[in-house]
Amino acid sequence: xxxxxxxxxxxxxxxxxxxxxxxxxxxxxxxxxxxxxxxxxxxxxxxxxxxxxxxxxxxxxxxxxxxxxxxxxxxxxxxxxxxxxxxxxxxxxxxxxxxxxxxxxxxxxxxxxxxxxxxxxxxxxxxxxxxxxxxxxxxxxxxxxxxxxxxxxxx
Amino acid sequence: xxxxxxxxxxxxxxxxxxxxxxxxxxxxxxxxxxxxxxxxxxxxxxxxxxxxxxxxxxxxxxxxxxxxxxxxxxxxxxxxxxxxxxxxxxxxxxxxxxxxxxxxxxxxxxxxxxxxxxxxxxxxxxxxxxxxxxxxxxxxxxxxxxxxxxxxxxx
DNA sequence: CACGAATGATTCGTGTTGTAATTATTTGAA
DNA sequence: TTCAAATAATTACAACACGAATCATTCGTG
Numbered sequence: 001x002x003x004x005x006x007x008x009x010x011x012x013x014x015x016x017x018x019x020x021x022x023x024x025x026x027x028x029x030x031x032x033x034x035x036x037x038x039x040x041x042x043x044x045x046x047x048x049x050x051x052x053x054x055x056x057x058x059x060x061x062x063x064x065x066x067x068x069x070x071x072x073x074x075x076x077x078x079x080x081x082x083x084x085x086x087x088x089x090x091x092x093x094x095x096x097x098x099x100x101x102x103x104x105x106x107x108x109x110x111x112x113x114x115x116x117x118x119x120x121x122x123x124x125x126x127x128x129x130x131x132x133x134x135x136x137x138x139x140x141x142x143x144x145x146x147x148x149x150x151x152x153x154x155x
Numbered sequence: 156x157x158x159x160x161x162x163x164x165x166x167x168x169x170x171x172x173x174x175x176x177x178x179x180x181x182x183x184x185x186x187x188x189x190x191x192x193x194x195x196x197x198x199x200x201x202x203x204x205x206x207x208x209x210x211x212x213x214x215x216x217x218x219x220x221x222x223x224x225x226x227x228x229x230x231x232x233x234x235x236x237x238x239x240x241x242x243x244x245x246x247x248x249x250x251x252x253x254x255x256x257x258x259x260x261x262x263x264x265x266x267x268x269x270x271x272x273x274x275x276x277x278x279x280x281x282x283x284x285x286x287x288x289x290x291x292x293x294x295x296x297x298x299x300x301x302x303x304x305x306x307x308x309x310x
Numbered sequence: 311c312a313c314g315a316a317t318g319a320t321t322c323g324t325g326t327t328g329t330a331a332t333t334a335t336t337t338g339a340a
Numbered sequence: 341t342t343c344a345a346a347t348a349a350t351t352a353c354a355a356c357a358c359g360a361a362t363c364a365t366t367c368g369t370g
Contacts, residue, residue, distance in 0.1 A: 008276055008284045008285070008287075008288050009276060011288045011291075011292065012276075012287065012288055012291055013178075014218070014295075015288070015291035015292050015294070015295040016171060016174060016175065016291065016295075017218055018218060018295035018296075018298070018299060019171060019291070019294060019295045019298055020171060020175050021218060021219075021357090021358095022295070022298035022299050023168075023171075023298070024326090024357070024358075025357095025358075025359095027325090027326095027358095028324095028325085028357090028358060028359075031324090031325080032359090037325070037326080039325085039326065039327095040325090054348075054349090055348075055349065055350090056347085056348060056349080063169070063172055063173055063176060064176075064326090064327075064328090065327070065328055065329080066348085066349075066350085067327080067328070067329080067330095067349095067350075067351080067352095068326065068327050068328070070349070070350065070351090071325080071326075071327085072325090072326080075325080090335075090336070090347095090348085091334075091335060091336085091348095092334065092335045092336065092347060092348040092349070093335095093347095093348065093349085094348080094349065094350095119297065120293060120294045120297040120298065121163055121164060121167075121294075123293075124290065128286070128290065129163045130163070131283070131286070132163075132167065132287065132290050133163045133166045133167055133170070135279065135283070135287050136166075136167055136170035136171065136174070137166065137170050138275065138278075139170070139174060139275045139276075140169075140170040140171075140173035140174045140177070141173075142274065142275040143173070143174055143177035143178070143275065144173060144177050176327085176328095179327070179328070179356090180327095180328070180329095182328095182355090182356095183327090183328060183329070183354095183355085186354095186355080187329090192355070192356085194355085194356070194357095195355095209318075209319090210318075210319065210320095211317085211318060211319080219356090219357075219358090220357065220358055220359080221318085221319075221320090222319095222320080222321080222322095222357080222358065222359080222360095223356065223357045223358070225319070225320065225321090226355080226356070226357085227355090227356080229320095230355080239319095245317090245318085245365075245366070246364075246365060246366085247317060247318045247319070247364065247365045247366065248317090248318065248319085248365095249318080249319065249320095
C-alpha cells in the first residue's frame with residue numbers, strides 16, 4: 001500500500017498510462033505541426049538507417065505487429081517519404097526505401113519525445129537512472145512472457 | 156549510454172512500449188475470452204463504485220479523453236452492462252449506471268493485468284518497489300507538463 | 311427577462327494497434 | 341517434378357485514443 005491507498009502495482013500502472021498518454025498527445029501535436037507522428041518518425045528513422053529493410057524486420061525492430069507497421073508504411077508512402085520496391089531476387093519481399101524527402105523531413109523534425117525524458121531523468125543520479133532502466137526492462141521481459149498471457153478467472 | 160548502445164531514455168521508452176504492448180495484447184485476449192477489454196473493465200469498475208457517475212468525471216478518473224470514454228461507454232451499453240440515464244435535475248448530465256449483468260461480470264472477470272505485475276515486483280525489495288513507483292510518478296508528472304508539449308525544431 | 315458563456319454529451323475524422331484471413335511466392339521433401 | 345509447408349505482405353475488422361466541432365441545456369450578468 002502506498003500513501004494514497006493504492007498498491008505499488010496500481011500506482012505503477014497508472015503512471016505508465018499517464019506517460020504513454022503524454023507520449024500520444026505529444027505525437028498528435030507533432031503530427032499537426034510537422035505531419036509525422038511518433039510511430040511514423042520511429043519507423044522512418046529505422047528505415048533510414050538500414051538499406052533494404054523489409055516490413056517483417058521493421059516490425060521486429062520497433063516491437064509492433066506487421067499489420068500495424070504496414071499501415072504506418074502506407075501513410076509514409078502516401079506522404080512520399082518512403083517507397084516500396086519489390087525485390088527481384090525474392091518477389092515476396094518488399095524493400096522499404098526512404099526517399100530524399102523522407103531523409104529531409106527526418107532532419108527537420110524535432111527530437112523524439114524520449115529526449116524530453118532526459119530532463120526528468122537528469123534529476124536522478126546515474127545509479128538511479130540505471131536502476132530504473134533495469135527495473136523497467138525486467139518488468140517488460142516478465143510481462144511479455146507467454147504464461148502471463150492466459151487469463152485465469154478469480155478463484 | 157547503456158551496454159547495448161542505447162541511452163537510458165531510449166531503453167526506458169522501449170521498455171514502456173513493450174509493457175504497454177503486453178497490456179494491450181492481454182486486453183485483447185481478455186476480450187475474446189470474457190467479452191471485456193481492460194479499458195472497459197477499468198471503466199466499469201469505477202462506475203460500479205460510484206453512484207450517479209457522469210461521463211466527464213469518469214474520463215477524469217481513468218485519465219482518458221471524454222470522447223474515448225464515450226466510445227467505451229457505448230460498447231458497455233451495447234453489451235447491456237451499463238445504462239445511460241439522463242438526469243432530470245440537469246438534463247445535460249447523463250448518469251452511467253451499471254446493470255445487474257454488469258456487476259455480475261465484474262465478479263467473474265479475471266483480475267486486472269497489473270495484478271500480474273505483482274509477480275515481477277515481488278522480486279524487488281520493498282525499497283526498490285517504492286523507488287520505482289516514485290520515479291515513475293515523477294516522470295509522469297513531468298511529462299504531462301504543458302511546456303514539454305510545444306515541439307521545437309532541432310537547432 | 312434575455313442572451314452570451316459555460317457545461318456536458320455526442321459525433322466526426324484520423325491514426326494506432328492487434329488478430330485472423332488471404333494472396334503471392336519460395337522452399338523443400340516425396 | 342510436384343505439391344504441401346513456410347514465408348512475406350497485405351487486407352478486413354474491431355477497439356482505442358485524441359482533438360475539434362456540434363447540440364442541448366443551464367448559468368450568470370446586464
